[in-house]
Amino acid sequence: MGLRRFLTILTVAMVVLLAVVIWFFPSNEDFRTDNPFWNGISDTSSSYRLLPLKSLSALPPSPEGSTLILIPYLDFTSAELQELGDFATGGGTLILADDYGYGNRVLEYTGLKARFSGQTLLDPLANYKNKWFPRIFQLKSSPLTDNVQSLVFNHATGLTNVEAGDVIALSSQFSFLDLNDNGAWDEGEPMGPLPVISQHTLGSGRLILVSDPSLFINSMEAMEGNSRFIQNIAATTPSLLIDESHLPSTNLRVSKNLLSEVRGSLVTPVGTFGLVIVALVIVLRPVWRKEAH
């Protein structure tokens, strides 16, 4: 076999091998329903039949009874904000779980005064393992906190400008917002208790703010009362949705999507026909060459 032919075959084999590995390699992106690793939400998704949305335009036109979990790490367009507003005011429940993303864009649009602080909430004492895992045990009685003794957050933030009557959960009095990111409390940094979960009425629907989306991930979901909290959310709705269109994509996902598109085009009649032709050419080429000689 000539060297050139060998290289060609080797290259094709490597490409196929890469494509196979990429296709079957599980997703590793944060908050993805198909990610089985510690930072995915496959467990929550399978336990509560979470329906992922690739676009907010897929929101149900009649949102009554539906609940949407929104983890916004990408910015919104005006049209998307309007869709969210229509969903929440039209009777849906919007759970806005954010820490360092674009949650405040939604809050600005809705006209609420509450905001995500964006600074890290640290609790040096009431925590799990270390101060970046604050424990939340000041829980107001509500359907969301039913049978929940405490929650554990993971690199969370806090809520600001929340009316006392809207607060559902507060951090401990040892907690603080680390404004200068030095890991220690400094004069002027807000100290706890600080609101971390709140509930607001919007039209005929409601908006629930959670200052840490990490409590939904596989490694956090089973901690203390997190599972029960999620269960309480799921219990209030027959249709639990999660928006994936505002989660950043990694190269792996882009590659997977590309392979999916290629596969999609190949399974069409034209694509299949083309594939057959290519296969025939490859197979018959040596025969034609022999005949030519």
Add this chain to the structure above:
Amino acid sequence: MKRLLVILCLMAVLLTLSPALLILAQPSHIPHENPAAAKGSLDKVSLLVSYGDMFNRAAISQYPDAQGMLNELKLAEIPTNLRDIIYRYNSLSGQLFTSLDDGESLLNEAFTLFSHNQVSAAIQRFDEAEAARRKARALLEETRAATKDIGDSLGVFTAPATSQASRQAYNRLVQSLMQVSQSMGLIPVELSLSITQASVFVGDSITASGRLGGGGQPLPQRTLTLFLNKRPFPVTTGPDGWYTTSITIPYEYVSTMTLHAEYFPSGADINTYRARQSPPVEINTIFYSTVLDVSAPATAYPGLPLTVSGQVGSPGGSVNRFARVLLDGDQLAQETIPAGFGFNLTLPRETSTGRHTLAVAVAPEGRYSGVSKSLTVDILRLAVESDIQMSRLVIISIGLLLIGLVSLGALARKRGRRRARPWIDSVPLPPVSPEVRQPLAAAPAPAARYAFTGIKGRILSAYFSGVKAVQETIAVSLTPHTTVREFLEAAGTVLPVVGEPFAELTAIAEVALYSARTPDEAMAVRAEQFAASIKEELHSGIA
């Protein structure tokens, strides 16, 4: 060789995939970490400081607060090797607070009964209070010993380089315990606080009043401090121990504020009465929230106008408001604006390109809260489009003439007009006047500056010699902004006798200059003949 190639390719595949394997254990973009891999750490300083704060509250008889703090401290994450000692410490502290609280309650009861002349009942209460106090003293001694054990376990007294902060926190805790001890021998104090209205507008005033007493008696002429959030308001009690004061609610746009009173004994009271803090009172603060809508173009250009407009309003009505426009925190404009506003700005020319944050900040005004809104704006530089027309070869007397149009491209087209600036310049010779037409005027015949070569060179040399002859005769100049055709018209008008040959010469020159057709030998010969004929005619004096 083939085997080596296969190995190299497999290694390349593994290297390609290895980042993906690493991604398994790393977050992709969002800051959270794998709790299973997180390392446990106890913040010793925070633990000691919190215990110190807890005992400080007990020292001023805030036993329920101290107990509440203790309940939260019980939920702290403590390493296994410290759990027993911390558990014991928490248990002792809880019993101490309970005993202190019981003792104080009994003492207050005793004083009340005594003031009502129920002496026997009062004495019984005093005895019970004394028993509770003895128990509290014993618990306090145990707590002091346990505090030292905690200091040993946390390594406060070792490794001096790292325990500076923890040593200070430990000393503070010990000091707090001393204050608890001192307060145990003092008379408990009652301090009440009430306000006239639970809801008030910011900027308005409320009246706060209360009573300070100790041992069943009023404490007159004592100074205590009211704190509205952290703002102090000193006040003095009257002869009957009552105090009253007016407090103006500051212009802070929060929904609630907390007011409480504190009494710290001074002078002779230090060794007699305990410090005391009143229960807090919540005040609902009312204000008009401001709503702001802002719109601005998604793109902007340095040095060009930009309009930022919007609406500002409040439920309490519309008033003119002071507003600022900021770009990445730097102020671009400020003025007092009505409900519907519009800022006409010009971005500084030195503004860098890229994504920037444009913000409109409306300052608070009395009962109206402030508000700000940010937008993202992309600042770009306009691409300049140029359309230059130039002949392949140009005869000039002075310079090389370039005529063209410079436009602002997409922006001009978007705005519906082609804002093009005529651009006339000469390269590399001296610049020429931008005016298209000027009256032809006599000028000295310029010398040829270029050596023309080839057929074209011969044609243009012949043309130039004809021009020179005409210029010398009739003082009509071929200026840089004059076309050869215009010169022909002018010369023909003045010198009709050379009109025809000069027209032929001009036509040949135009072919050489502008035509795609390559001039040949015959044309060069004809041009030379025409030039010679013109010179002969003019020099012979017949014109």
